[in-house]
Amino acid sequence: MLRMVALAGDPYEMGLQLGKEIRGLTPYIRELFDAVRREIGENPSLEKLVEDMREVVERHSPEFVQMLEGVAEGAWFARDILFETTCSTFLRHMLHYGLECSVWAVKAEHTSHGEPILAKNRDKRVRYKPLHLFVYARPKGGLAYFASTNAGDPGVAGGGMNERGLTVFSTYVASSDIGVGLPDNVLAKMILESCSTVEEAIDFLKSVPRLGQFTFTLGDAKGDIAVVEVGYRELDVEIPEEGYAFRTNHFKSARMSEKYYDPYHYTAYEREDTLARWRHLDERVRGALGTIDLNFVKRLMRYHDPGGHSICRHVGEGDVPVETVASMIALPKRSRILFAEGPPCEHPYLTLDLGGGMP
Ligand SMILES: [Zn+2]
Numbered sequence: 001m002l003r004m005v006a007l008a009g010d011p012y013e014m015g016l017q018l019g020k021e022i023r024g025l026t027p028y029i030r031e032l033f034d035a036v037r038r039e040i041g042e043n044p045s046l047e048k049l050v051e052d053m054r055e056v057v058e059r060h061s062p063e064f065v066q067m068l069e070g071v072a073e074g075a076w077f078a079r080d081i082l083f084e085t086t087c088s089t090f091l092r093h094m095l096h097y098g099l100e101c102s103v104w105a106v107k108a109e110h111t112s113h114g115e116p117i118l119a120k121n122r123d124k125r126v127r128y129k130p131l132h133l134f135v136y137a138r139p140k141g142g143l144a145y146f147a148s149t150n151a152g153d154p155g156v157a158g159g160g161m162n163e164r165g166l167t168v169f170s171t172y173v174a175s176s177d178i179g180v181g182l183p184d185n186v187l188a189k190m191i192l193e194s195c196s197t198v199e200e201a202i203d204f205l206k207s208v209p210r211l212g213q214f215t216f217t218l219g220d221a222k223g224d225i226a227v228v229e230v231g232y233r234e235l236d237v238e239i240p241e242e243g244y245a246f247r248t249n250h251f252k253s254a255r256m257s258e259k260y261y262d263p264y265h266y267t268a269y270e271r272e273d274t275l276a277r278w279r280h281l282d283e284r285v286r287g288a289l290g291t292i293d294l295n296f297v298k299r300l301m302r303y304h305d306p307g308g309h310s311i312c313r314h315v316g317e318g319d320v321p322v323e324t325v326a327s328m329i330a331l332p333k334r335s336r337i338l339f340a341e342g343p344p345c346e347h348p349y350l351t352l353d354l355g356g357g358m359p
Contacts, residue, residue: 015070155185165221177231181209276309
């Protein structure tokens, strides 16, 4: 069953609403938290890292912390654990997670209806699947947005679109360029709440401390698209001249990939997987330039690869249990987003027009 939560009000009120909605999941969130801590084992630097992260998030996004307090209150859940579970991209780094998400974007000149399109399949380890949640938020004083995120997370963990049509789709990248800064879910939320254009989002990303380890593919109603590869020290912006771009789980730019891409702990399958999914997207999108329409996009997001590197992921493919938990197709010019929960080959896309409130 599709899980979608509507939130409105100030940060604390939105958090409280979210917390109440996910209260039934708190034992499971706690179980996952304990399992992750066990897998990481003794790590004296972890407490310090979490403390430093908290300071940075509090300084740059007090609203995030206020919302987190609301979630903790509404869900009857410990605030500190909630913070660690929702701001802990660095934990993924320690656990070497990686095989997650395929994203692409094309500009208006390549589509049959003359509008830019962005698409993302969000993949997760199956044990995180029960946490998936779509959120439609109308924050007081900010822009309304739709997002794919995780139960309990006040941020935007999987990406989304705001009422102006600005779209942010993230992918995770294993990188050694990581440090104490804002994680991707906090940054995506801040962008959706306050930016209207790709240019504004890029300027914003350059102006704040970043944890790193991710890419943001951006698109707006003006028709601009860009990809930002984000690290702690460095950041690379790609404005694709050819009018299309892809991201899976490795960096493309020389600046980020040569110095920082860190697939050391990946299996051979995983190293090939991020490259293979990129190739699938690249070949298919190139082959359809000028004629790309919604049917093409849906087919591509439902693509199963006989070689085991699918865009639409299912357990049993590859050497770790990963599944597509959400698929999103963005039409920024109309502030319209299509979304499916679970692998899109099994679930229909629903449509939400963000300019017009709830469907
Ligand atoms: Zn499928």
